[in-house]
Amino acid sequence: MGEHNGWLIWASYLVGLLLSVAPMPDFMELGRPLWLAMFITYWILSVPQRVSLTLTWLLGLAMDVLYGVLLGQHALTLTLIAFLMLTLQQRVRMFPLWQQSLVLLVVFGLAQLVQLWLNALAGNRPPTLVFLLPALVSALLWPWVFTALRSLRLRFNVN
Amino acid sequence: MRLLVLVVLAATLMVVDARFDTLKPVRSQLGLVLTPFYWLADLPVRIWDGVNQQFSSRSELLAENEKLKAEALLMQRRLQKLAALTEQNVRLRELLNSAALVDEKVLVGELIGVDPNPFTHRILIDKGERDGVFLGQPVLDARGLMGQVVEVMPYSARVLLLTDTTHSIPVQVNRNGLRAIAVGTGNPERLELRHVADTADVKEGDLLVSSGMGQRFPAGYPVAVVSEVIHDSGQPFAIVRAVPTAALNRTRYMLMVFSDPRSPEQRASEAAQAQEAHDRQLAEQAKKQDAKPSAEAAPAPAPAQPARPAPASAGGAR
Numbered sequence: 001m002g003e004h005n006g007w008l009i010w011a012s013y014l015v016g017l018l019l020s021v022a023p024m025p026d027f028m029e030l031g032r033p034l035w036l037a038m039f040i041t042y043w044i045l046s047v048p049q050r051v052s053l054t055l056t057w058l059l060g061l062a063m064d065v066l067y068g069v070l071l072g073q074h075a076l077t078l079t080l081i082a083f084l085m086l087t088l089q090q091r092v093r094m095f096p097l098w099q100q101s102l103v104l105l106v107v108f109g110l111a112q113l114v115q116l117w118l119n120a121l122a123g124n125r126p127p128t129l130v131f132l133l134p135a136l137v138s139a140l141l142w143p144w145v146f147t148a149l150r151s152l153r154l155r156f157n158v159n
Numbered sequence: 160m161r162l163l164v165l166v167v168l169a170a171t172l173m174v175v176d177a178r179f180d181t182l183k184p185v186r187s188q189l190g191l192v193l194t195p196f197y198w199l200a201d202l203p204v205r206i207w208d209g210v211n212q213q214f215s216s217r218s219e220l221l222a223e224n225e226k227l228k229a230e231a232l233l234m235q236r237r238l239q240k241l242a243a244l245t246e247q248n249v250r251l252r253e254l255l256n257s258a259a260l261v262d263e264k265v266l267v268g269e270l271i272g273v274d275p276n277p278f279t280h281r282i283l284i285d286k287g288e289r290d291g292v293f294l295g296q297p298v299l300d301a302r303g304l305m306g307q308v309v310e311v312m313p314y315s316a317r318v319l320l321l322t323d324t325t326h327s328i329p330v331q332v333n334r335n336g337l338r339a340i341a342v343g344t345g346n347p348e349r350l351e352l353r354h355v356a357d358t359a360d361v362k363e364g365d366l367l368v369s370s371g372m373g374q375r376f377p378a379g380y381p382v383a384v385v386s387e388v389i390h391d392s393g394q395p396f397a398i399v400r401a402v403p404t405a406a407l408n409r410t411r412y413m414l415m416v417f418s419d420p421r422s423p424e425q426r427a428s429e430a431a432q433a434q435e436a437h438d439r440q441l442a443e444q445a446k447k448q449d450a451k452p453s454a455e456a457a458p459a460p461a462p463a464q465p466a467r468p469a470p471a472s473a474g475g476a477r
Contacts, residue, residue: 021275022200026347026408029277057165065189066196067276068310068317071182072172079169083162119278122177131278 005158009050012039012149013059021066031133033141034108036063037081041104042149044085045093047159056082073118077111084110097146101139108135187288190312197272197283197315249434264417266290268298270410271315280306280320280347280407286415287314295375297416303381303404304328304369305413320407321382322347330382331370335360338370341382341401347408350383352399361388361399377418 016036024032036059043051060075067074084107085092092103112135176182272283286292288311296308298318306326310317319326322343330341337359339352355361365385371378383401390397
């Protein structure tokens with residue numbers, strides 16, 4: 001029973017954190033996908049019992065430190081995403097991939113909106129609507145991320 | 160239920176972080192993990208650079224070597240001139256009874272990361288509290304001012320660049336001393352001068368240097384070059400745009416400046432004392448030479464030699 005292969009989940013979180021600070025060309029930086037949120041969403045859809053809100057919150061805190069923003073900002077949005085996906089999980093896991101993408105677009109868009117509000121409160125507001133771009137890019141990338149993570153999960157038998 | 164607790168916790172954290180200083184030390188300690196993280200994220204770029212260097216052809220290296228040698232030669236020539244000019248400058252300033260323009264101490268830092276948020280212009284450097292970096296410290300590269308330190312962690316620091324929308328710097332037009340405030344626009348290639356009168360004497364191509372008025376940046380470092388001046392009769396002020404001279408998004412190495420904490424008066428008096436000491440020394444040497452001119456006829460140029468570095472060491476003491 002002790003064999004959950006949970007290390008794969010942890011590794012994916014670490015990779016997600018790394019990818020969210022990896023250097024990218026300027027024009028791509030605007031649409032940097034929400035890697036960590038995507039990975040968390042995948043684990044929620046496949047093995048919901050292995051994802052806890054508290055851990056998500058802590059991961060969000062790590063993001064805040066990496067990004068140098070107010071502590072709690074990403075913690076809040078990631079927790080929101082995790083909560084929404086956990087409540088929708090029963091339905092969403094039955095959807096075909098493109099519908100999952102749509103759900104992701106809405107949920108991540110909401111999270112980005114909250115992020116924008118918090119940024120505005122902290123005093124720096126991006127001038128345009130491009131802050132929604134990451135949600136869109138993440139939704140477009142979702143089928144590939146999903147497939148890749150599923151093959152990994154099946155190979156290492158994570159449950 | 161858990162959600163509620165976590166959300167409230169996050170909100171509290173944010174408020175505390177925004178309003179009070181209590182979380183600053185926690186943050187700076189958490190920053191310890193940040194350096195290896197950014198290092199890891201940056202690894203592919205580094206490896207690519209390394210491979211590139213390994214396989215760059217010999218002729219390329221030779222050409223680069225030639226170029227660097229030529230550059231070094233040019234620099235040395237300038238340096239020779241500079242020594243004389245510095246000395247002259249110190250004397251003139253003493254005549255004017257003002258503090259000499261001092262050479263500040265600097266520390267070289269390397270870029271380890273760029274802020275992943277595209278709407279802020281901040282970078283991460285590999286020098287931190289342990290190297291003496293402090294909050295508000297000016298940072299520059301070979302061509303001009305880059306920004307200031309806004310967050311200090313044990314082994315790294317965050318630098319806010321001049322072009323961030325929340326940054327402004329007091330500047331002066333180098334040509335005529337006109338003062339203005341240069342504000343970041345969020346565009347890495349543009350600064351804007353605020354509240355410049357329509358009749359003010361600012362032209363395209365003017366060099367803007369830091370004025371030192373804000374007590375934060377040392378005076379006299381190049382900041383930007385005016386790229387366009389727009390006189391719009393519908394606007395209360397002229398629109399002046401400038402391009403930063405520092406390569407804000409290309410530089411990999413940068414200098415952190417330690418300004419002199421002494422007041423201008425102290426500096427002036429110490430400069431005067433050093434100069435007096437130096438003059439006395441010269442006078443003594445001259446006396447000695449007068450006393451026994453025949454005995455030391457052969458090594459006569461030798462005593463003249465130490466006289467040369469003397470002003471330099473006096474300058475170092477200032």
